[in-house]
Amino acid sequence: MLVRSIRSDDLEALLQLARSTGVxxxxxxxxxxxxxxxxxxxxxxxxxxxxxxxxxxxxxxEDPGKEVVGICGIEGAVGLSEPWYNYRVGLSVHASRELAxxxxxxxxxxxxxxxxxxxxxxxFLRPDFRHSNNGSLLSKSRFLFLAEFPERFSPRVIAExxxxxxxxxxxxxxxxxxRHFFKMDFSEADYLTGIGQKxxxxxxxxxxxxxxxxxxxxxxxxIGQVHENTRxxxxxxxxxxxxxxxxxxxxDAGPTLECALVDIRxxxxxxxxxxxxxxxxxxxxxxxxxxxxxxxxxxCLATTAPTGGGLPLLPEILRQLDLKPGDxxxxxxxxxxxxxxxxxx
Numbered sequence: 001m002l003v004r005s006i007r008s009d010d011l012e013a014l015l016q017l018a019r020s021t022g023v024x025x026x027x028x029x030x031x032x033x034x035x036x037x038x039x040x041x042x043x044x045x046x047x048x049x050x051x052x053x054x055x056x057x058x059x060x061x062e063d064p065g066k067e068v069v070g071i072c073g074i075e076g077a078v079g080l081s082e083p084w085y086n087y088r089v090g091l092s093v094h095a096s097r098e099l100a101x102x103x104x105x106x107x108x109x110x111x112x113x114x115x116x117x118x119x120x121x122x123x124f125l126r127p128d129f130r131h132s133n134n135g136s137l138l139s140k141s142r143f144l145f146l147a148e149f150p151e152r153f154s155p156r157v158i159a160e161x162x163x164x165x166x167x168x169x170x171x172x173x174x175x176x177x178x179r180h181f182f183k184m185d186f187s188e189a190d191y192l193t194g195i196g197q198k199x200x201x202x203x204x205x206x207x208x209x210x211x212x213x214x215x216x217x218x219x220x221x222x223i224g225q226v227h228e229n230t231r232x233x234x235x236x237x238x239x240x241x242x243x244x245x246x247x248x249x250x251x252d253a254g255p256t257l258e259c260a261l262v263d264i265r266x267x268x269x270x271x272x273x274x275x276x277x278x279x280x281x282x283x284x285x286x287x288x289x290x291x292x293x294x295x296x297x298x299x300c301l302a303t304t305a306p307t308g309g310g311l312p313l314l315p316e317i318l319r320q321l322d323l324k325p326g327d328x329x330x331x332x333x334x335x336x337x338x339x340x341x342x343x344x345x
Contacts, residue, residue: 001061001063001301002062002299002320003059003061003138003141004062004296004297005042005046005057005058005296005297005298006058006059006071007039008039008040008043010039010060010068011035011036013067014039014060014068014071015030015035017068017070017071017124017126018035020126021124038073038122042056046294051076051151051152052076052077052152052153052154054076054152055074055076055077055153056075056076057145058071058073059071059072059073059138059141059145059297059299061134061138069126069134070124070126070134071122071124071138072120072138072139072142073120073123074118074121074145074153075119075121076118076152076154077117077118077153078118078158079112079114080116084114085110085111085205086110086112086113086248086249086250086256087108087109087248087250087253088109088111088247089106089108089246089248090106090107090109090209090246091104091107092106092107092211093105105211106211106212106213108177108223110205111247113247114256116154117154117156117258118154118157118158118261119157119158119159119160120142120157120158120159120237121159121160123139123233125138133334136236137299137300137301139236140266140288141290143264143265143267143270143288143332144266144288144290144299144331144332145297146261146264147266147267147330148290148297148330150261153261155261156260156261157242157258157264158256158257158258159242159256159257160249160254160256161227161233161237161254161255161256161257162226162229162252162254163222163251164222164225164227164253164254169185169186170186171251172218172219172221172222173219173222173223173251173253174186174251175216175218177210177219178251181205181206182204186252222252224253224254225254226255227254230254240259240264240265240266241259241263242257242259242264244258245258265335266288266332269333270288270332271330271331271332272328272331273310273328273330274311274327275310275318275323275325275326275328275329276307276310277312277315277325278314279315280314281304281312282304282305282307283303283304283305283312285304285333286302286303286333287301287302287332288301288331288332288333289301289302289317289321289329290321290329290330290331291321291327292328296322300317300320302314302317304331311331
């Protein structure tokens with residue numbers, strides 16, 4: 001399995017993946033024009049000056065038959081060209097000494113606090129490939145890219161996790177809050193956001209704090225919770241150091257995770273090694289290994305162990321990464337703490 005930079009001829013495969021994601025993966029809409037623009041933006045980003053505002057990279061996962069079965073992306077800095085909204089979960093205290101009443105009430109406040117952050121986004125793996133560390137390979141490949149090209153990304157990294165919705169795309173949080181202001185289904189609002197039509201959010205969302213006690217019990221219960229299929233992704237990102245700090249999605253109330261780029265485990269612990277060609281595998285630990293190219297970035301998994309001379313790699317790994325003796329790679333232990341499974345953000 002190989003993660004590589006997206007190419008212009010991947011559009012049809014990308015569209016097929018987008019049609020199978022279901023509701024809630026906002027950054028992967030099943031819209032051909034929007035997806036074509038994302039591919040074009042990724043190709044242009046490799047040629048642009050190394051600034052966060054110029055960075056929008058997309059990668060795909062290929063199986064041995066060269067079929068695209070997964071996708072992931074990184075945005076250098078969100079909210080600089082389109083508004084970026086989140087709810088900040090807060091607390092309002094009401095007290096009366098005379099009446100001996102003290103109440104702590106949870107509130108939701110519409111903010112743009114996370115504007116300018118780098119974002120891990122568009123992570124989706126086809127269901128029949130959710131095994132054998134494919135999900136971890138796809139998701140964590142981005143950390144080697146962040147480690148190799150940190151100047152292209154904001155120092156704070158976020159990941160918006162898919163919130164709770166049922167098999168029909170019904171979101172309890174949307175039904176309890178959003179529908180009262182938008183008069184449309186959650187799936188429609190999510191799609192409009194995905195294709196960049198976000199002005200309706202500012203026009204229709206309440207600008208004052210929302211007391212969650214006014215919402216249904218079902219809506220309150222899912223604030224900060226993730227979709228069942230997203231739990232493995234949450235565990236994996238937690239293991240890399242990303243944490244929930246009180247920001248949730250305005251549509252489904254899924255949590256937003258945050259971490260300083262330099263504090264992400266796979267970024268912090270990755271190292272560069274000279275390629276050491278070998279004919280037999282050495283070591284017993286699974287490593288994420290990438291070439292170090294901006295325009296043709298490639299990542300795969302290999303069992304190896306660093307030596308004084310570099311990183312031993314088999315010929316098939318060198319072919320996958322398009323490397324030759326004398327080249328260098330970036331590598332980090334995959335870490336076996338997470339279970340392979342459905343990884344979707």
